[in-house]
Amino acid sequence: xxxxxxxxxxxxxxxxMATFLVAAGLTLIFGILHILNFxxxxxFMIGAYVSYSLMTGMGGSLPLWLYLVGAMLAGLVVGLxxxxxxxxxxxxxxxxxxxxxxIATYALLLVCGGAVQLIWGLNYLGVTPPPALNSVVFVGxxxxxxxTIFIILCGxxxxxxxxxxxSRTQLGQLxxxxxxxxxxxxxxxxxVKRIYLITVIxxxxxxxxxxxxxxxxxxxxxxxxxxxxxxxxxxxxxxxxGSIRGAFLGALLLGxxxxxxxxxxxxxxxxxxxxxxxxxxxxxxxxxxGKEQTA
Amino acid sequence: xxxxxxxxxxxxxxxxxxxxxxxxxxxxxxxxxxCVALLGRNGAGKSTLMKSLLDAGPRxxxxxxxxxxxxxxxxxxxxxxxxxxxxxxxxxxxxxxxVAENIELGRxxxxxxxxxxxxxxxxxxxxxxxxxxxxxxxxxxxxxxIVAVARGLMGAPRLLLLDxxxxxxxxxxxxxMAAHITRIRETRDxxxxxxxxxxxxxxxxxxxxxxxxxxxxVFDGNWEDFDAxxxxxxxxxxx
Numbered sequence: 001x002x003x004x005x006x007x008x009x010x011x012x013x014x015x016x017m018a019t020f021l022v023a024a025g026l027t028l029i030f031g032i033l034h035i036l037n038f039x040x041x042x043x044f045m046i047g048a049y050v051s052y053s054l055m056t057g058m059g060g061s062l063p064l065w066l067y068l069v070g071a072m073l074a075g076l077v078v079g080l081x082x083x084x085x086x087x088x089x090x091x092x093x094x095x096x097x098x099x100x101x102x103i104a105t106y107a108l109l110l111v112c113g114g115a116v117q118l119i120w121g122l123n124y125l126g127v128t129p130p131p132a133l134n135s136v137v138f139v140g141x142x143x144x145x146x147x148t149i150f151i152i153l154c155g156x157x158x159x160x161x162x163x164x165x166x167s168r169t170q171l172g173q174l175x176x177x178x179x180x181x182x183x184x185x186x187x188x189x190x191x192v193k194r195i196y197l198i199t200v201i202x203x204x205x206x207x208x209x210x211x212x213x214x215x216x217x218x219x220x221x222x223x224x225x226x227x228x229x230x231x232x233x234x235x236x237x238x239x240x241x242g243s244i245r246g247a248f249l250g251a252l253l254l255g256x257x258x259x260x261x262x263x264x265x266x267x268x269x270x271x272x273x274x275x276x277x278x279x280x281x282x283x284x285x286x287x288x289x290g291k292e293q294t295a
Numbered sequence: 296x297x298x299x300x301x302x303x304x305x306x307x308x309x310x311x312x313x314x315x316x317x318x319x320x321x322x323x324x325x326x327x328x329x330c331v332a333l334l335g336r337n338g339a340g341k342s343t344l345m346k347s348l349l350d351a352g353p354r355x356x357x358x359x360x361x362x363x364x365x366x367x368x369x370x371x372x373x374x375x376x377x378x379x380x381x382x383x384x385x386x387x388x389x390x391x392x393x394v395a396e397n398i399e400l401g402r403x404x405x406x407x408x409x410x411x412x413x414x415x416x417x418x419x420x421x422x423x424x425x426x427x428x429x430x431x432x433x434x435x436x437x438x439x440x441i442v443a444v445a446r447g448l449m450g451a452p453r454l455l456l457l458d459x460x461x462x463x464x465x466x467x468x469x470x471x472m473a474a475h476i477t478r479i480r481e482t483r484d485x486x487x488x489x490x491x492x493x494x495x496x497x498x499x500x501x502x503x504x505x506x507x508x509x510x511x512x513v514f515d516g517n518w519e520d521f522d523a524x525x526x527x528x529x530x531x532x533x534x
């Protein structure tokens with residue numbers, strides 16, 4: 001029994017942190033720009049494919065450090081795409097109704113899927129994790145793949161890093177100020193457009209890095225974006241739209257519910273996440289953290 | 296009117312919110328170092344006029360020149376950085392950061408070489424010294440207003456636009472604000488345009504008065520001329 005609980009918690013954490021890595025950029029863009037970016041999953045997917053090309057280009061199974069460098073490069077590529085998206089799309093969405101944002105970002109998601117099909121084709125692709133992460137560890141009786149432990153650590157580190165960045169750095173404070181009242185920020189001489197751009201590049205880069213980090217565990221296909229996007233949206237909604245801390249807690253909560261649900265009712269995988277999402281929305285529609293405190 | 300080249304010069308200014316034509320053919324000048332009161336009833340167009348000068352809200356047509364430069368096409372933050380700083384009516388203190396952090400934010404507007412030292416600023420507003428570490432949301436209305444003015448000054452403005460700085464404040468706080476503004480004028484080389492409904496406050500701090508009604512300027516002159524025509528007060532300011 002203890003073994004089962006340990007394994008189920010571990011699986012829940014794995015689900016939670018993989019999803020948080022995707023959700024972090026999504027909630028950041030919503031919190032600061034108030035744009036619900038449907039295309040986020042698409043750019044996550046592009047990060048995964050770029051990293052796939054880098055890894056296979058360098059000979060497939062890479063040492064850990066090269067895999068991490070590849071993830072950073074994928075983040076850089078997707079961050080630059082974020083720049084283009086901000087200039088071409090997001091900048092035009094700032095003063096229009098939300099419905100336009102939804103349509104525009106959904107269209108972008110389709111563009112991402114199409115681009116991936118054109119460049120990488122429709123076949124399922126995949127790579128193995130770096131050898132250093134391709135083993136298992138036993139904690140007591142619980143069997144833990146090192147790659148999954150690595151992803152959990154990445155999720156926790158990403159959360160701590162983001163919290164410190166937003167709350168402790170000067171740029172983080174400016175981002176909070178712009179999120180709280182962009183009009184006043186302009187009157188104080190802040191270049192709000194530039195702060196939005198930095199936020200978008202940063203969020204996209206996070207999506208790219210997340211795609212690259214998670215890629216070795218996935219079969220890559222042009223549907224990958226949609227799958228993670230749904231989970232990430234669930235986490236962001238449950239956490240409270242725009243809240244980093246909420247997304248982290250929401251990911252943990254939904255991950256554990258999904259994992260325990262699947263343990264008790266293995267014939268219904270994936271349904272407990274949706275069930276929990278529906279119930280939480282009914283009980284606490286503003287999410288766990290409600291509206292994130294900005295500045 | 297001062298004989299020097301005006302710091303702010305507005306010609307043929309019209310401003311619209313949607314289909315509503317709020318500001319109509321406004322012309323006004325503010326000379327360097329001058330303090331001008333912009334008086335008018337609620338809804339007369341004072342706030343819209345101030346926002347129009349920064350292109351910070353309404354759709355604006357017409358010419359706004361600052362220090363000889365036509366500001367057309369220049370965005371809000373760059374106008375602010377040229378020394379045209381607005382302290383809006385609703386103060387907009389950031390509630391979840393401290394007073395000191397709020398005031399520091401004002402520094403982003405300052406041009407290189409014209410930065411005000413924090414000490415100098417807190418000497419101008421001694422009331423703020425004990426409040427430095429307090430969060431924005433913990434301030435009273437009067438304290439918020441003083442923080443807003445201090446934050447505006449941090450941008451080293453050449454023309455500070457104050458939108459109803461004493462609205463809703465207790466008489467003793469109004470006196471304090473008048474004293475602050477007088478001291479600012481003594482110590483800093485800046486011009487002020489103050490939108491007000493409080494006649495006695497406006498009179499204490501300003502050199503000249505502009506009356507606005509239904510978006511049009513109906514009087515522009517000194518206080519003697521204003522007092523010489525008692526109808527002005529009755530027609531444009533009486534509630």
